[in-house]
Amino acid sequence: MIFHNRQHAGQLLAQKLLHYKSDKNLLVLGLPRGGIPVAFEIAKALETSLDALLVRKLGVPGEEELAMGAITLNGIKVLNQEILQSLEINEEKLQKVIDREVKILKERNRLYRNNRPIPDVKNLTVILVDDGIATGATIKAAIKLLKTQKPKAIIVATPVISQATYEDIKSQVDVLICLEVPQVFYGVGEWYLDFHQTSDKEVIDLLKSSPQKLC
Structure with missing residues (x-):
């Protein structure tokens, strides 16, 4: 499957996550910058809050x-x-x-995020989203951070993840949801028709227009 763009990938991924919509303690976290457009579509479909989890x-x-x-x-x-x-x-x-x-x-x-502290995820079900996972370095750091706050569950959601990284990430979280797990993986961008670099303005606009605002 080749995704038209990050929005399309997020819409497809959201269909795999609809059963979480009934969870009243749900938070979607996107990894900027490319993970935010994907995460936005998921948060919109699940009618829940979106925030950015900053990792480099x-x-x-x-x-x-x-x-x-x-x-x-x-x-x-x-x-x-x-x-x-x-x-x-x-x-x-x-x-x-x-x-x-x-x-x-x-x-x-x-x-x-207007210099707010990192998101408080204690006792929450967290859906952690990126636009694709290659080596998994950034997602592993994000998972490590989330675990320090004792969330109820960590679900990693991504459109595509390399087969070499799949089992490693799966063993570190409660659930791993993905659409493609290719054996041959050269880079995330090859799975998108449009993989332009997400701008700061796009991230800011999506966070501002997310379903709910976090305090």
């Missing part, structure tokens, strides 16, 4: 698309020790990347 990939210096880990707004890290060791990335190089990404996280929290 830690890209290898000079090869930023290669993830050596990820970090959340409040500093929770997931690191790929195999990549760090094989590429001989020392603590100083790693810290430079962390400092840069934390600065971006803080700025996005200001833009998207």
